[in-house]
Amino acid sequence: MNSGSPVSFDNVSKRFRTPKGTWYQALAGLEFEIKAGEFVSLVGPTGCGKSTALTLLAGLEQPSIGAVNVDGREVDKIETSTGFVFQHDATFPWMSVYNNIAAGPKFRGVKNYDQLVRTWISKVGLTGFESNYPHQLSGGMKKRVALAQALINEPSLLLMDEPFSALDVQTRSIMTDELVSIWETTGSTVVFVTHDLEEAIALSDRVLVLTAGPAKVKADFTINLPRPRKARDIRFTEEFLEIYQDIWSVLRDEVDIAYQRQLVAPGKGK
Numbered sequence: 001m002n003s004g005s006p007v008s009f010d011n012v013s014k015r016f017r018t019p020k021g022t023w024y025q026a027l028a029g030l031e032f033e034i035k036a037g038e039f040v041s042l043v044g045p046t047g048c049g050k051s052t053a054l055t056l057l058a059g060l061e062q063p064s065i066g067a068v069n070v071d072g073r074e075v076d077k078i079e080t081s082t083g084f085v086f087q088h089d090a091t092f093p094w095m096s097v098y099n100n101i102a103a104g105p106k107f108r109g110v111k112n113y114d115q116l117v118r119t120w121i122s123k124v125g126l127t128g129f130e131s132n133y134p135h136q137l138s139g140g141m142k143k144r145v146a147l148a149q150a151l152i153n154e155p156s157l158l159l160m161d162e163p164f165s166a167l168d169v170q171t172r173s174i175m176t177d178e179l180v181s182i183w184e185t186t187g188s189t190v191v192f193v194t195h196d197l198e199e200a201i202a203l204s205d206r207v208l209v210l211t212a213g214p215a216k217v218k219a220d221f222t223i224n225l226p227r228p229r230k231a232r233d234i235r236f237t238e239e240f241l242e243i244y245q246d247i248w249s250v251l252r253d254e255v256d257i258a259y260q261r262q263l264v265a266p267g268k269g270k
Helices: 050-058 097-107 114-123 139-151 169-183 197-203 238-263
Strands: 007-017 023-034 039-043 065-070 082-085 157-161 189-193 206-210 217-222
Touching: 007 050, 023 050, 023 206, 023 217, 039 050, 039 197, 050 065, 050 082, 050 157, 050 189, 082 139, 097 114, 097 139, 114 139, 139 169, 169 197, 197 206, 197 238, 206 238, 217 238
Parallel strands: 039 189, 039 206, 082 157, 157 189
Antiparallel strands: 007 023, 007 065, 206 217
16 A cells, blocks of 8 residues: 555646736646545536646646645656546557556666556456456546556555546446445545546545636535445435535535636627
8 A cells, every 4th residue: 555645735726818918717726635544525616627637736737826735745847656536538549458558667767567457457357358458448447547557656645537427327426336345445635536426425534616717616515424435335325415416515615606707708699
């Protein structure tokens, strides 16, 4: 088990110049802390800045104001100790399952990586599919490859941007349980972006509700559900439903604000 990295956002703002030359404010004074080894989900209305927060954590962008810190250091470049699982398929289509998962160790110069790769193939339930190519896999199997690609490198911080959003409901539920099971053996800190509040609760130690953009933290909920968890078993418990209602009562107002803004956006009427 590796050691997860603590994370902090210190009064972080981020704005982008649009193709029309105007400025768009994605984050405004975003502040929060995540302890080493925590699993934290970010939820909020569409376009509120959740994915922007992940790009700053990954070092893909820099804040306009403030500081993003990982493991006590300000992030000013792409971090090699950070793993990223994207919303869309990021497997290499010309590589087999085995070579997709082996790509990270090869790039890092790891020697004698074969057993490591086969261990992760087994962990994500792809034994027997080592020679298959991505086009020969189901959506859920591709996500298993993506998880193994990220976790085989033993990241201290794992960033996940709606990784299961394209999956059907049944496969998504299975992948949620598998992610929890695998993560509990790694020690990685996880920051997970999702629009699915049930998914966020089932996975997380904490759920941060972000305001309609520009994003700030509106509420921070601790998820006091016992681990190990099976999402399919806890979703209908009284404790789960109470947590859902508490978070939704806060999130609902931000969703309404975002929706009203869309109605009065240019071209949408007054």
